[in-house]
Amino acid sequence: MMTLFILFWPLVIALVIFILRPANAKKIAFVASVLEFLIALLIVVQFDKSGSNSLAFNIPWIPSLGISFSIAIDGISLLLVLLTTGLVPFIILSSFESPAPKPANYYALIMVMQMALVGVFTALDGFLFYIFWEMALIPIYFICLIWGGENRAFITLKFFIYTLAGSLFMLVALLYLYYQTPGSHSFQIDAIYAAGRGLSAAHQGILYWGLFLAFAIKMPVFPFHTWQPDTYTVAPVEGTMLLSGIMLKMGFYGVIRWLLPVVPVGASSWAMTAIILSVIGIIYASVIAINQKDFKRLIAYASIAHVGLISAGLLTMTRIGYQGALIQMISHGILAFALFYICEIIFQRTNSRTIASLGGLRNNAPILTTVFMIVILGTIALPFTSGFVGEFLLLNSLFSYNIFLGVAGGTTIIFGAVYMLYAFQYMMLGKSSPQSSTIADLTSHEKMVLYPIVILIFVIGIHPDPLLQISEAAVSDILKVFSTQSANLK
Amino acid sequence: MNALLVVCGLGFVSLVAEIANLKKRLHVAIIIGLIVAVGLVVADWNSEFSYYNNMLVFDQFSLTFTALIIAVAIFWFCISSPYFVGQPHQTDRSALVVFTMVGGIMMVSFHNMAMLFLGIEILSISLYVLAGSNKDSFISNEAAFKYFIMGSFATGFLLMGIALVYGATGSFDIGKITNHIAANASAMPDFFYVGLFLMLVGMTFKISAVPFHFWAPDVYSGSPTVITAFMSTVVKIAAVVAFYKIFAQCFEPVQTSIVNAVQVIVVLTVLVANITAVYQNNVKRMLAYSSIAHVGYILLAFVSNGDNSEGTLFYYLLSYSTASLAAFGILSVLEGSGGSTSLEVFHGLFHRNPVASICMAIALLSLAGIPPFAGFFAKYMILGMALDAGYLNLTILAIITSLIGVYYYFRPIVVMFIGNPTTDRAPLSMAQKFVVGFLALVTLVAGIFPDALINLLG
Numbered sequence: 001m002m003t004l005f006i007l008f009w010p011l012v013i014a015l016v017i018f019i020l021r022p023a024n025a026k027k028i029a030f031v032a033s034v035l036e037f038l039i040a041l042l043i044v045v046q047f048d049k050s051g052s053n054s055l056a057f058n059i060p061w062i063p064s065l066g067i068s069f070s071i072a073i074d075g076i077s078l079l080l081v082l083l084t085t086g087l088v089p090f091i092i093l094s095s096f097e098s099p100a101p102k103p104a105n106y107y108a109l110i111m112v113m114q115m116a117l118v119g120v121f122t123a124l125d126g127f128l129f130y131i132f133w134e135m136a137l138i139p140i141y142f143i144c145l146i147w148g149g150e151n152r153a154f155i156t157l158k159f160f161i162y163t164l165a166g167s168l169f170m171l172v173a174l175l176y177l178y179y180q181t182p183g184s185h186s187f188q189i190d191a192i193y194a195a196g197r198g199l200s201a202a203h204q205g206i207l208y209w210g211l212f213l214a215f216a217i218k219m220p221v222f223p224f225h226t227w228q229p230d231t232y233t234v235a236p237v238e239g240t241m242l243l244s245g246i247m248l249k250m251g252f253y254g255v256i257r258w259l260l261p262v263v264p265v266g267a268s269s270w271a272m273t274a275i276i277l278s279v280i281g282i283i284y285a286s287v288i289a290i291n292q293k294d295f296k297r298l299i300a301y302a303s304i305a306h307v308g309l310i311s312a313g314l315l316t317m318t319r320i321g322y323q324g325a326l327i328q329m330i331s332h333g334i335l336a337f338a339l340f341y342i343c344e345i346i347f348q349r350t351n352s353r354t355i356a357s358l359g360g361l362r363n364n365a366p367i368l369t370t371v372f373m374i375v376i377l378g379t380i381a382l383p384f385t386s387g388f389v390g391e392f393l394l395l396n397s398l399f400s401y402n403i404f405l406g407v408a409g410g411t412t413i414i415f416g417a418v419y420m421l422y423a424f425q426y427m428m429l430g431k432s433s434p435q436s437s438t439i440a441d442l443t444s445h446e447k448m449v450l451y452p453i454v455i456l457i458f459v460i461g462i463h464p465d466p467l468l469q470i471s472e473a474a475v476s477d478i479l480k481v482f483s484t485q486s487a488n489l490k
Numbered sequence: 491m492n493a494l495l496v497v498c499g500l501g502f503v504s505l506v507a508e509i510a511n512l513k514k515r516l517h518v519a520i521i522i523g524l525i526v527a528v529g530l531v532v533a534d535w536n537s538e539f540s541y542y543n544n545m546l547v548f549d550q551f552s553l554t555f556t557a558l559i560i561a562v563a564i565f566w567f568c569i570s571s572p573y574f575v576g577q578p579h580q581t582d583r584s585a586l587v588v589f590t591m592v593g594g595i596m597m598v599s600f601h602n603m604a605m606l607f608l609g610i611e612i613l614s615i616s617l618y619v620l621a622g623s624n625k626d627s628f629i630s631n632e633a634a635f636k637y638f639i640m641g642s643f644a645t646g647f648l649l650m651g652i653a654l655v656y657g658a659t660g661s662f663d664i665g666k667i668t669n670h671i672a673a674n675a676s677a678m679p680d681f682f683y684v685g686l687f688l689m690l691v692g693m694t695f696k697i698s699a700v701p702f703h704f705w706a707p708d709v710y711s712g713s714p715t716v717i718t719a720f721m722s723t724v725v726k727i728a729a730v731v732a733f734y735k736i737f738a739q740c741f742e743p744v745q746t747s748i749v750n751a752v753q754v755i756v757v758l759t760v761l762v763a764n765i766t767a768v769y770q771n772n773v774k775r776m777l778a779y780s781s782i783a784h785v786g787y788i789l790l791a792f793v794s795n796g797d798n799s800e801g802t803l804f805y806y807l808l809s810y811s812t813a814s815l816a817a818f819g820i821l822s823v824l825e826g827s828g829g830s831t832s833l834e835v836f837h838g839l840f841h842r843n844p845v846a847s848i849c850m851a852i853a854l855l856s857l858a859g860i861p862p863f864a865g866f867f868a869k870y871m872i873l874g875m876a877l878d879a880g881y882l883n884l885t886i887l888a889i890i891t892s893l894i895g896v897y898y899y900f901r902p903i904v905v906m907f908i909g910n911p912t913t914d915r916a917p918l919s920m921a922q923k924f925v926v927g928f929l930a931l932v933t934l935v936a937g938i939f940p941d942a943l944i945n946l947l948g
Contacts, residue, residue, distance in 0.1 A: 062941045064798075065871075134861040146840075146907050153904045161896055164860075168889045171870070175877050 002043055003055045003071050006081065007118050009036050010088075014111035021104040026096055029107035033089040033114070040085040047078060047470065061128070066178070066186040071122040075474035079326050079467065080121040080253055083333045084246050088114050091241045094341050094449050098348060100147050100236065113139040113242055120250050126174045126187040129258060133167055133214075133250065140235075140242060147236040155230045162227040166217035170254075173210030177262065189257075196262035197485060204266025211259045212274065218251030219307045221274075222281030232300035237344040240296075244303050244336040249329050255314055256322070261478050264485040268317060275315050275401070279408045281308035286415030290422070295346070295353045298423055299339045302379070302416065306332055309412050312405070313394030317482050321397030322475045323468055328390025330467060331378070331460060335387060338375040338453045342368070345446060346427070349439045355423050360432035365441040369428045371450050376424055378457040380416040386460035491541055491548055492534070493527040493556055494595050497588060500524070504585035513581060517567070517574050520584055524564045531557045544663055545602045552599035554804055554946050555731045559594050562723050562811050563587075568925045569819035570716035583623055587720065590616040594728030598735070603652045603662040606732060610648070610696065613728060614641050617721065621713040633712025640695070640705040648692025654685025664740040672743040686741060690748055693736060696729045699785045700758040707766075710778030715825050718774060719818030722781040723811040730788055734803055738792055745795070752793050756884060759786030760891040767898045773821055774831040776898055777814070780857060783895065784810050790888060791872045794879035801944040802871045808943060809856060809864030809936060816853040816929040820846050823918050836902045837909030846918050847906045849930040856933045858899040859892050864936040871944075 013032040017025045043055065056072035073081060092110065100106040116139065119132030137160065144156045178185050180195035196207065217224040232240050260267045285304035292298035310328050313321040345368065346361065347353050362369040378385035381392070391413065399406030442450065460467065500523040507516045531553050540547040548556070567574075567587075574580050593613025600606040618641065622634025656662055658679050659670040671678065691702065698706040710718045737748060760783055767779035784806075791802050823846070824835040840847040856865035869892065876885045918926070936943060 062944075064941055064945055065874075131861045134866075138855070138860065142907070145904065153908060157897070157900055157904065160900070161893055164896060165893050168892070172873070172877065172885060172889065175874050178874075179878050 001057070002039060003057050003073055003122060006036060006039055006043070006085070007071060007115060007122060009039075010111040010115040010118070014108040014115070017104050017111065018108040025104045025107045026092060026099060029111060030089060030092045030096075032111070033085070033092055036114070037085040037089055040082050043073065043078065044082065044470070047075075056124075058124075061125075065127075066181070066184060066188075067127045068125050068186075068188060069128060070125040070188060071119070071128070072124050073122055075471035076253070076256055076326065077121045077474075079330060079471050080249055081118055083249065083330050084114060084117045084121065087241070087245050087333055087337055090337060090449055090453070091238050091245070094241075094337075094344075094446075095238050097443070097445055098344075100238075102146075106143070106147065106238075109139040109143050110238065110242070113143070117246055117250070121253055124189045126178065126189065126192050126258070128187070130167070130171055130174060133170075133254075134164075136247060136250065137163060137167075140239060140247060143239040143242070144231065144235040148234045148239070149236075150234065152234045155234045159227045159231040162224075163217055166214035166224070169210045170214035173207050176207065176210075193261055193481075197264065197481075199263070199266075201265045201269060204263035205270055206266075208259065208263045208266035208270050211254070211262070212270075215251040215254040215259060216274075216277075216311075218254070219248050219311055220251075220304065221278050221308060221311050222284055222304070223277070225281065225285070225304050228304060229297055229300040232303070233294065233296050237340055240340050241337050244300075244340065245333040248303075248307060249333065252310060252314060252325060252329055255311070256325070256478070260314075260317055261481050264317075264482050267315070268482075268486065271315050271317065272402075275312045275398075275405060278308045278312035278315065279405050281305070282312070282409055282412045283415070286412060286419065289419040290415070292419075293354055293356060295355055295423060295427065296340070296343050298355070298419060299336070299343060302339075302419065303332075303336060305412055305415065306379075309391065309394050309398075309409055312409055313397045316397045316401040317479075318397045318400065319475060319479055320393050320400075322478070323471065324390050324393025324397060326471050326475075327460070327464055327467055328387075328394060331386035331390050331457075334453055334456055334460075335375060335378050338371075338450065338457075339379065341449065342372050342375065345442070346439070350435050351438075352435045355426050357435045358427040358433060359430045359436055360428075361436050361439050362428045363432050364436075364439045367442050367447070368439075371442070371454055372424065372428065374454050374457060376420045378461070380420050381413055384458065384461045386457045386464075388461055389464045491539055491546065492530040493560065494546075494592065494599075496523060496527040496530060497560070497591050497595065500527075501585050501588040501592060504581050504588060507584075508581040516581065516584060517571055520588065521564060521567050524560050524567070528557055528560050528564070531560065540601065544665065545605045546596065546599050547601040548599050551735075551800060551947060555598040555727065555807075556595050558804065558808060558811075559591060559598065559724055559727055562727065562815060563591055563720075565812075565815055565925055565929060566716070566720055566724065566819075569815070569922055570719070570822070571921070573714060573716045573822075579623070583620070586616040586620050586623075590620070590720070591724065594724055597728040597732040600732070600735070601664055603656070603664065603667075606736070607645075607649060607652060609728075610645065610732070613725065614645065614696075617641075617717075617725065620717045620720070621709055623717065624714045627712075629712040630714065633709045636705055636712075637709045644692050644695035644702070646692075647688045647695070651685045651688030651690075651692060654681050654688065658682035658685065664735070668740055668742060671741065675743055678744070683744075683747065686744065686748060687751070689736065690751060693729075693733045694755060697726070697733050697785050698729075698782050699755050699789060700762045700782065701755075703759070703763070703782050706782055707775055707778045710781070711772060711775045711831075715774060715818060715822035715831065718778070719815055719822065722777070722818065723815045726781060726785070727807050727811060730785065730807060731803070734792060734800075738795060738799065749793055752789055753881075753884070756786050756789045756793060757887060759783065759789065760888060764891040764894040764898075768894060770898070772832050773836065773902055776901075777817060777821070780895070780899070781814065783891070784857075786891075787869060787872050787888060790876050790881075790884060793884070794872075794875040794881060798871075798944065799875065800947040802868075802875060804947050805864075805871065805936075805940060805943050806868040809868040809933065812929045812932050812936070813853040813856040813863075813865055816849055816926045816933070817857065819922065819926050819929075820850045820853075820918075823922060833901060833905055836906045838911035839906040839909075842911050843917055845923050845927060849926040850906065851903050852930040852933055853926075854899040854903055856937070858896045860896075862934070862937045864933045864940070867937050867940045 058070040061069040116136035123129040181191040285301045289301035314325040378387045381387040538549040596609030618638040624630035659667045695702040763783035770776040856863035859869040
């Protein structure tokens with residue numbers, strides 16, 4: 001029942017806000033999302049780490065087509081639900097001081113988005129997963145379309161069609177698997193797993209690309225990333241946070257739950273190609289990030305680079321890779337949120353995001369500078385920050401997979417330090433430029449948002465063990481499959 | 491049958507209303523009469539009746555589609571009251587529309603080629619006049635004339651085909667034709683196949699699939715918008731169902747011989763219609779091409795012909811016509827007396843009329859096939875059937891063309907939400923708001939709970 005509540009509560013709130021159109025929509029949305037987060041924490045407290053849990057809910061939905069409404073929370077889902085429910089209150093809180101026009105619609109869409117995201121992370125039926133996957137696209141499209149920046153009509157439509165194209169191939173792949181299931185066919189995850197694993201290696205390879213395309217576009221992995229920088233730049237800041245903080249994790253979650261365990265043989269035979277693409281993405285995006293003039297665009301490209309490392313580690317199909325990816329997804333979500341928020345704070349005060357036109361912000365905003373520094377250190381994976389744990393595990397898995405790829409992927413840390421510290425130095429240090437003179441330090445409201453984030457960055461960096469334990473059992477289950485499958489192959 | 495009689499009766503009532511001076515109540519009377527007709531259909535549910543020596547058979551299949559036709563028509567009448575109430579020729583127009591429905595109901599319930607022909611002619615002749623019902627407009631007259639010439643030509647093909655099939659099988663009764671073909675499958679004379687092909691041409695014209703679609707965009711954009719809405723929903727349901735009854739039921743034993751031809755039609759239809767729609771700046775024309783494209787997807791179901799193709803057909807037509815009717819309905823209101831249906835009428839609609847713009851967005855999202863709306867599930871079932879039947883290439887083509895579809899369906903959505911309002915246009919009346927809102931709700935609910943609808947024809 002708790003799973004049902006956590007899934008539908010945001011939808012209920014969205015409808016209430018949309019229909020009643022209260023004047024203080026943002027406060028209602030905030031309180032509701034905090035409540036949702038508390039329920040998620042309650043689930044964490046009660047969670048049985050050994051694997052068996054009573055968080056499943058399963059009723060037939062379209063019985064004649066073998067589709068059921070089947071949701072459950074295991075360790076992997078729980079981490080992502082925690083990330084989603086934890087970030088949304090921060091995102092709403094961060095929007096308090098610069099309210100969007102027509103706030104009722106805005107917050108209703110954010111709540112619908114949250115519902116769809118939780119649905120993606122909990123669905124255990126292929127069709128249901130697809131529905132939530134697409135449902136997440138509609139609110140974010142309208143958030144970007146209605147409240148976005150310059151040239152948004154074209155960019156958001158490109159984003160929509162691009163991601164929809166990928167998902168439709170995923171739909172075909174799922175449908176193909178569905179018709180491989182015995183009897184009157186089923187979309188249940190176990191049936192899909194059995195159907196996928198029963199296929200020949202060649203067929204698994206084809207299905208692998210059908211499914212991977214959808215996930216790779218969402219993350220995005222090189223060369224499917226071209227929608228991402230424009231969309232991140234044009235979206236309103238809350239939209240960017242949703243996109244980079246939570247929505248791109250849908251792609252990784254898809255790989256974890258709906259790609260590697262479905263076609264393990266196909267995945268391991270194509271792993272090299274996919275990992276090489278990811279590593280190319282790391283280097284390519286880092287080089288572009290170094291040359292960016294707009295700070296928001298720089299974060300967007302940095303995000304592609306970080307995402308490339310997560311995807312490379314995940315695709316090695318090792319325990320370290322899986323655990324590293326999971327912890328790094330949480331860390332990336334928090335850090336991306338903080339970076340975009342700081343970028344927005346600076347933009348609102350100076351009306352500029354151009355790195356060259358800013359300078360010496362530290363002189364008038366020391367607290368902002370300190371917070372920004374900590375966030376950047378997390379992003380470039382300094383030890384004792386949250387970024388370090390994930391990147392260390394991911395690089396570790398990549399090195400054990402292939403030493404050359406490990407070295408190439410490892411450049412992300414060096415490159416990351418280059419573009420992040422470069423931007424920091426130009427924007428925050430040195431003499432004040434005319435543009436920067438209007439800067440003021442963090443308000444108490446902004447501190448309320450950023451201080452918990454800073455604490456989280458350190459807590460996860462110093463003591464990541466509780467998070468790793470949550471997903472331990474679920475990851476082991478999946479890895480057992482890989483080892484038996486590869487044993488069968490030999 | 492009772493429903494058919496009631497609808498016929500409504501047609502006569504409309505004609506008499508002119509003399510008896512009952513015009514004021516006529517519109518409401520027709521709507522009430524149609525609701526009664528739906529009730530009569532539901533009363534006959536799950537039973538089978540045949541009339542006039544099996545000329546008309548109302549089985550579950552016919553009853554379901556009869557109910558769909560009448561139900562869609564009820565909503566159409568609610569939206570299109572400005573076209574009737576207080577207009578000259580109100581009674582004539584009502585009578586013609588109602589007789590079109592009579593033809594449509596015959597097309598879904600015929601069991602004899604003669605009845606099929608009668609149904610098509612009753613439907614078409616009324617439509618020729620309705621297309622030109624905006625008498626002062628040059629393009630409306632052109633549309634009627636074009637439709638009439640082309641339509642007669644296609645009917646000629648159809649009639650010739652029926653005659654040849656009769657010559658080969660010795661019967662007009664579709665049951666007897668099926669049995670005869672099944673018994674002599676290898677010994678059918680060549681001219682039977684000529685007849686089959688001629689009927690295919692005639693029916694392809696009626697459902698406006700490429701390459702016999704060329705009349706549709708001109709006729710759709712020339713006719714008054716509400717009549718276009720009627721053509722692309724009620725009339726389309728009747729034509730597609732008739733197509734299905736002939737080629738998937740009556741000629742089922744020789745289906746393999748036309749399936750290649752239908753495949754070509756599918757490929758051409760989804761490609762040509764979707765690509766041409768991208769270049770339309772007139773929303774009415776865009777929706778006309780969209781309706782052609784949807785015929786292409788429906789024909790894909792016909793090609794694959796899976797276990798549940800009747801249920802799929804019903805669900806697809808239902809989802810398509812509710813969304814299409816909502817879109818056309820809003821377009822006709824926005825058009826108002828100005829007569830423009832270009833993209834500009836949608837600029838900034840969200841700020842002027844949020845209800846209309848959200849309903850329009852839902853309708854377009856459903857037509858584009860975005861979950862969780864009904865249009866997605868309809869397309870999903872079609873793709874599933876095609877994949878199950880092994881048509882991977884056609885499935886991928888359908889997906890790519892759907893993506894093209896997203897592009898043009900989203901153009902009105904984009905300008906509705908970010909454009910600046912150009913002028914203040916007539917807002918929707920309460921009744922119209924209610925109807926389009928209800929249609930949007932049906933689109934959503936049917937998408938989330940499709941099971942009951944599919945199993946109506948399980």
